[in-house]
Amino acid sequence: MKIFTSISPRPIRVVSGLLFLFASASIQAQGLDTLIQRVSADTSTSMLNMDAVYNRPFLTVEKMPVALGGYLEANTLYQSEAGVSEGLSFQARRLTIFMSASINKRIKFLSEMEFEDGTKEIGIEFAALDVSFHPALNFRGGIIMNPIGAFNQNHDGPKWEFVERPDVAVNLLPATWSNAGFGVYGKTYKGDWILGYEAYLTNGFNNNIIDNEASKTFLPAAKENERRFEESSNGQPLLTGKVSIKNRKIGEIGLSYMGGVYNKFEEDGLTLDEKRRVDVVAIDWNTTMQKTGTYIVGELVYTWVDVPSTYTQQFGSKQKGVFIDVVQPILKKSIFDWDNATLNLAARFDYVDWNLGTFKETNADIGDVLWAITPAISFRPSSQTVFRLNYRYQWQKDLLNNAPAKSASWLFGFSSYF
């Protein structure tokens, strides 16, 4: 489903060239170990979810203003539904490459390029210039990740204990959802409290959200619109805004909104349809219990979509979804000679209802709902690398609310920054 820009070999050539230059500069000088420095992600408590895009490990060479990084994730999958399995598969899910540059002390550039499922889908997920006027006022423009919920901006595989991304993030919201646009963001601190905000105007959705092969109101279908980095589908900007508050001892909570007109209502001065809106509200949270080290993260999303009354009820006008991850470290010690290796037990709960409401004709509840539980074991030889063993059991009801189709998956894989 992820198609961001044209799938041409050009991005590959560009990245290859940069990597070559980067490597050449290193080799011409001294030994690599002394030249290349790893800048770890900031694990301090002053970070908010909105900082995730820069809060990644990077490799830098001496005083060069360019830093590189990325992550790779791959896994095996054994899945079965109602006694029928397609057998065992190996999946190379993502190769993501980050490149950042400090143009000036207060002007930064960062890009994130993703190769998904090999070279099947190649996209620029983020490529923005950040200009700081004040900690509370920064400008960002380019291809940005809309700050709806938390996962959309904080989706790097190595940060999560689960192979699959949360359903609410990728099957209700369109993570990773990025668009061309501009906006501002900032943070302010007081004691243990941190307050952050973001507000952007970008290109947005299109008719695909109610006209797609998922046969449901499906915001991720808008990602099929490859031209959204080139022009708006309807000339109406999508507003995305978020406010987050964090207490260093308690945790962070964010409230975000995204909305605008999604459909092409006129062209060449001709009226094609009424203006129809999509509105999304999300609440996200994360906390670490100090006594037990238990990490809890989650996201609750509601969407409202103006679907024409003369259209089919398969396309719902209200949706909701939630995910909650609970991660409990059970061992943190030297394991296999890895210092500070961590073994975690974790569990995820997923729930998505794509069509809230009742049928007009029968007043019966509309189905189109999914829920799943995923117990997991994860092993982190270092904080930047994770091996994950997940078992996912899923129930999914069709539109008519018939008995759920049950499926189960075993997934084993790794995800690592490099």
Add this chain to the structure above:
Amino acid sequence: MKYIFPLLSILMFLLQSCELTTPAAPQENELLDGPLEGLSMEQQTQFLRGDIAFNDDIFTVEKGLGPIFVSNSCGSCHAGDGKGNPFITFTRFGQNDTTGNHFLEQGGPQLQHKAIPGYQPERIPSGASSSDLLAPAVTGLGFLDAVSDADLIALSDPDDVDGDGISGRPHWNNIRDYVAPRPNTITKNGKYLSRFGKKGAAYDLLDQTANAYNQDMGITSLFEPLDPYSGLEEDPEVNTQTVNDVVTYLKMLKAPLPRNQDDTQVKAGKLIFSQIQCAACHTPTLQTGHSPIEALANQAFHPYTDLLLHDMGPELDDGYTEGYALTAEWKTPPLWGLGLSADAQGGSYFLLHDGRARSIEEAILMHGGEAEQAKQGYVELAETEKQQLLKFLESL
């Protein structure tokens, strides 16, 4: 080192337990869908292609949906290959006698009551009679298609010669240009014995399928090239191969399998079914003739239908008809799979042609006309006998 053994043990256990920890397959007789037994590998490949086209192929605006339509895929009306739910109702209008549909110029016979954004759906024209129809189950259609015309004619008794009050008659109808008559087909005054659809007006599964693409989804094909909205001929929006795949899929769907056949209550109910004359129209057993699909050829099967038209009385007469059926006449629907209907309809029954009956008993009590006597037979049964009959019907 101390971690290696436990780690390998866990991995070995998980490899062994993959299949143990995944959902088990349901019993074959609990499912409506699935292929016929005995298909060759080539036929299974064809079945799979048709399955994908029928259940997974969703039409979008870009792929030709509408602009006016009823639904956007075959599977959305026939969930799990079962009967439909009233949330997608097929409304037909414009014909109230055997002189044909007089509202073809105004969008008849099917009402496309949905529209893509920016368009308005159809409305029933003033003065047009109409009837709401639920999508039928599509399982076992290949068997019904392979019954010879002669067998169906042998079951008919249009003048009620035997005096039992039941006078099933074949639906002699015109066929479309693209439909090829069956081998050994029998004609009457240039008309052919049609057997599909609630009024039995469709001759075969190609007729039914190509028409459904066109009238239900607004999809044009080489078979049905006219767009229902504009009335103009358009380029095909579904290719001939896909239509043929769907037809083949429908033919190769298995017949619903009965359950609990050794249950004494079910056995008793089966006897009652015949005693009160339900079986006079809902013929328990038919026989297929020749079929190019070997698994369908020369088989006895148990659909509980005679595929003939019967007058069902004024309560089921909506004032609308198709072909040469009368408005009160309906083709006997097969009862196989009846007990599984609710599983595909959202958990509760919607029976009879428009789903008005919410239980099997309600459906029986709504019978009239030629079935009046059978209905009375049911009403006069003792409560235990009624339960036995209902258990039998649920076992189908």
